[in-house]
Amino acid sequence: MVEKLRYKFIFIATISVFAMLLLALGVINIISSVRNNWETDLLLEYIAANDGYIPSIMTNPDMRSDMENVLTPETQFETRYFSVHIKDGRVEKVNIEHIAALSEQEAGSYALKIMGRGQTKGNRLYKGRSYDYLVTKQAQNSYLVVVVDTSRMYFSTMALVRFSATVGIVMIGIFFVMMSVLSRKVLSPIILNIESQKQFITNASHELKTPLAIISANTEVLEMTAGESEWTGSIRHQVERMTGLINRLIALARLQEWGDTELEKINATTIVREVTSSFKTVIEQQKKRCEYNIADEVYVQAEESSFHELVSILIDNAAKYCDDGGLVSVELVQKGRNMFLHVSNTYVEGAGVNYDRFFERFYREDQSHSNEKKGYGIGLAMASEVVKQFKGKLTVSYKNDTITFTVQI
Numbered sequence: 001m002v003e004k005l006r007y008k009f010i011f012i013a014t015i016s017v018f019a020m021l022l023l024a025l026g027v028i029n030i031i032s033s034v035r036n037n038w039e040t041d042l043l044l045e046y047i048a049a050n051d052g053y054i055p056s057i058m059t060n061p062d063m064r065s066d067m068e069n070v071l072t073p074e075t076q077f078e079t080r081y082f083s084v085h086i087k088d089g090r091v092e093k094v095n096i097e098h099i100a101a102l103s104e105q106e107a108g109s110y111a112l113k114i115m116g117r118g119q120t121k122g123n124r125l126y127k128g129r130s131y132d133y134l135v136t137k138q139a140q141n142s143y144l145v146v147v148v149d150t151s152r153m154y155f156s157t158m159a160l161v162r163f164s165a166t167v168g169i170v171m172i173g174i175f176f177v178m179m180s181v182l183s184r185k186v187l188s189p190i191i192l193n194i195e196s197q198k199q200f201i202t203n204a205s206h207e208l209k210t211p212l213a214i215i216s217a218n219t220e221v222l223e224m225t226a227g228e229s230e231w232t233g234s235i236r237h238q239v240e241r242m243t244g245l246i247n248r249l250i251a252l253a254r255l256q257e258w259g260d261t262e263l264e265k266i267n268a269t270t271i272v273r274e275v276t277s278s279f280k281t282v283i284e285q286q287k288k289r290c291e292y293n294i295a296d297e298v299y300v301q302a303e304e305s306s307f308h309e310l311v312s313i314l315i316d317n318a319a320k321y322c323d324d325g326g327l328v329s330v331e332l333v334q335k336g337r338n339m340f341l342h343v344s345n346t347y348v349e350g351a352g353v354n355y356d357r358f359f360e361r362f363y364r365e366d367q368s369h370s371n372e373k374k375g376y377g378i379g380l381a382m383a384s385e386v387v388k389q390f391k392g393k394l395t396v397s398y399k400n401d402t403i404t405f406t407v408q409i
Contacts, residue, residue: 006187010179017175018168025164032160036153043079044121044134046071047146052083052095080149084111087142099149101129111145123150130154205246212239212246263301263390268339269294271304272332275311283319283328293331300339300409302390310386311341313379314405318345321403329402341407348401355396355403359384 047054054076080100084107085093091108102110110126120135129151136144184191219235276292283290300307318328326346333340359380383405387394392409 005191006183009187010176010183013179013183014172014176018172021168021171025168029157029161029164033157036150036157040132040148040150040153041121041134043071043075044132044146044148047081047083047148048134048136048144052085052144052146054079054081054098082107082147084108084145084147085138085142086111086115086145089115089141101127101149107147110147114145114147115143208242208246212242215239263303265299266302266304266307268298268300268302268307268332268341269296271308272298272311272330272341275308275315276330279312279315279319279328283322286319286322287324288319288322288326288328290328291330293329293333295333298332298334298339300390302409306386306389310383310407311343313383314341314343314407317379318343318403318405322346323348327402339407339409342404343407344402344404346401347398347403350398350401350403353398355398358396359394 054071076098080098082099082102083095084091089112091111094104094107094111096102096104096107099107110131114122114124114133114135121133123130123132125131129149130153131147132150133145133147136146138144215235216239219232219239223229223232272294273292276290276294280290315328315330318330322328322345327344329342329344331340331342331344333342384394387407387409390409392407395406395408397404397406
């Protein structure tokens with residue numbers, strides 16, 4: 001259990017750091033990409049506004065203030081771009097003075113392909129390079145296509161993404177190694193507390209057995225000498241209850257001390273039928289009804305004695321808390337590779353019950369704190385531990401005045 005807790009801590013911590021790194025690096029890359037796109041859009045608009053050219057920035061008094069950080073006196077020399085005038089679907093004029101990667105014919109063909117796409121702006125890879133374009137309408141059936149070579153920006157962005165991914169993976173690896181080394185020290189107070197609790201439960205349970213045995217023996221002597229009475233019967237009854245509680249506590253502590261349980265293929269049908277048959281008479285004596293629907297040849301990977309105890313706990317709990325004259329139902333089915341065991345009982349007052357806490361040890365609803373319903377809130381905690389050992393799932397639900405416990409393995 002301690003190792004499982006450690007591995008779970010490492011897993012959750014690593015996933016949390018991974019999520020934070022993913023968010024941080026993702027935000028950086030997104031902001032960088034958005035910034036690049038914004039600058040490119042401004043540049044395309046500026047070229048289109050100047051009939052397909054970048055004039056001298058210093059002599060342009062009408063330049064917008066938001067472009068001052070994008071366009072500089074060097075922009076007209078640094079930017080690789082071309083522009084194409086198209087009228088009535090034909091190329092009229094091509095400007096390739098500021099680009100060397102394309103010929104005049106290739107530039108015109110590229111512009112016609114862009115017009116054929118029906119988009120006013122976008123990005124397109126061509127001959128291994130990245131080009132952003134903007135189409136503006138100048139007159140009737142006359143268009144200006146401006147294309148800027150953004151390959152350097154595109155490949156820089158891709159390099160940033162790859163670098164971020166590499167850094168993220170390396171950082172996650174370093175964090176995982178550090179957590180593997182330091183997790184035992186970080187969790188040592190919690191582990192020590194868990195071990196102390198289990199040791200206390202085990203030791204206290206064994207110590208309590210001796211006085212209970214003496215009380216039981218003295219009660220028998222009293223009954224032999226003075227005969228049975230209401231008081232001796234009450235003593236024996238309480239001794240039995242305390243003995244049952246101690247045995248349950250020891251069993252629960254042992255369950256938590258186990259490592260991975262040796263699981264084997266067992267016949268669930270046989271065990272469920274045997275347990276339900278043993279409870280049938282008890283349930284009927286309490287003036288309650290019982291129904292069983294147990295499928296044939298249902299097998300499950302489990303440990304036989306623990307599975308027997310699991311079924312006993314659930315049916316005993318259903319019989320104990322079923323309404324007077326109510327119905328206890330047990331259903332065992334096989335669905336694909338999974339076994340489903342449903343144990344239900346009618347409980348009209350169960351609508352306001354907090355079912356999330358049912359598997360906490362010593363938890364019991366106020367309505368069940370009566371002498372008629374014996375128990376200490378240990379059984380369902382044990383059932384939950386057993387199902388965990390089987391790598392299954394135990395859930396509880398309430399519908400139509402009926403509580404249903406479902407085991408899926």
